Amino acid sequence: MRLTGKTAVVTGAAGGIGQAIVSKLLEEGARVLAVDLSAEALEVFSNLNTERVRTLAVDVTDYAQVEQMVRHAAEQFGRLHIVINNAGIGLAKPLLQHDPKTDFDPVTRVNQHGVYYGILAAARQFQAQGTDGVIINTSSVYASIASEMTFAYNVSKAAVDMMTKCAALELAGLGIRVCAVAPGRVDTPMLRQYEALGLWDHIRKEQMRQTFTQPAEIANVVAFLASDEANCINGCTISASDGFENFKYPLLDPV
Template sequence: MRLKDKVAIVTGAAGGIGSEIVRIFVEEGARVMAVDLDKASVDAVANDYGDAVAAWACNVTDYGQVTAMMDAAVAAFGTLDIVVNNAGVGLPKPLLEHDPEQDWELTTAVNQQGVYHGLVAAGRKFVELGRPGVILNTSSVYGQMAAEMSFVYNVSKAAVDMMTKCAALEFAPHNVRVVAVAPGRVDTPMLRQYEALGLWEHIRREHMRDTFTQPEEIARVFAFLASSDANCINGTTVNGDDGFVNFKYPLLD
């Protein structure tokens, strides 16, 4: 059990990847504060795990709520070892059809500002506790490449990659590691938006092995990175993309 006796916070815990991170962390021995914007949704996740998981509602775009979340995890479990900044949103939409205020502000607030809040609050909490810690950020392969209909999402995830590097450097003297995970095409409700656009088979073929990654597979990457087995991994983004960023869509069937 890689995470035995560890305490973790997971934001976006009611989503496809987030709920699997909670499940795998508990399987690996951790106690988890499962966090999402909607309390009823995160209660439903926590109810499956008894005392191992507590539910908390938090809007990650509000720094005060994020610090309260950190305090609540320590109050519930006595300490804190791992923070997973996983909350994120995305809506496929061509750039020329954007409403600049609506389409830029929401995605940037959740995906970029929310991770910033999580980094600052988690770093301060680990220093306050006087103990090492691990902060994991959910990025995306879209932070490393251009793509249609996802301008703001790509920009926000590129920011997550850079925030990961910079925070890791500043937190290193406090023995706090910071790593990002960049999923590729993962079969989640967010990705299913492309099904309605008639692009489902097209995007499936963009993985080397011609299949979608499952949320559990990404969750297991998070569990490894949160553990002492990954102690030498710091300040970088780990791709969980089945080679997506490393090859062009095949020309031949």
């Protein structure tokens, strides 16, 4: 087990990818603080028969709560080693139909501010401990390509990639690694909004092998990056998209 003795925080833990990450980290021997916005959502972990997982309701758009989150993990398990900034939201809506207060600002707060707060709080905790550490951010293939109806999401994930690079550079002297994972089409509840739009089969075909990636496959990549085996991987975003970003056809006809 690659992560035995390590303590990890996972935000967005109650979501499809988040649950898979928590499960994989536990399988690899880690102690995990599973974090999500509501305590009710975190009840999905109540049936796990292990003392190596704890839960905490946190709003990642509030830096004070994020700072308390990393302290809580260290207090619960003795020391913090890994922070996975996985919380994210996305809305499918054409740009010209946007209300900035509902369609741009919330996505920016969760996907961009939440990752920034997670990086900052984690790095300060590692520094206070006098230890190295690993920070992993959930990005997206949409960080590097344009697409219809996902303006705010793409912009926020592009910011995640740049924060990953900049943080890795500034924190390297402390022995802290920072990297990101960019999933493509993963079969999660958030992606299911495309089903209602009649685009489910279409987006499946955007994967090279025309099948959706499963959350557990993303979790496998995250667990590897969190381990000492990935020590040479730093300041970069790892694509986990089955080739999604290497070809594309438009979702909608031109206006």
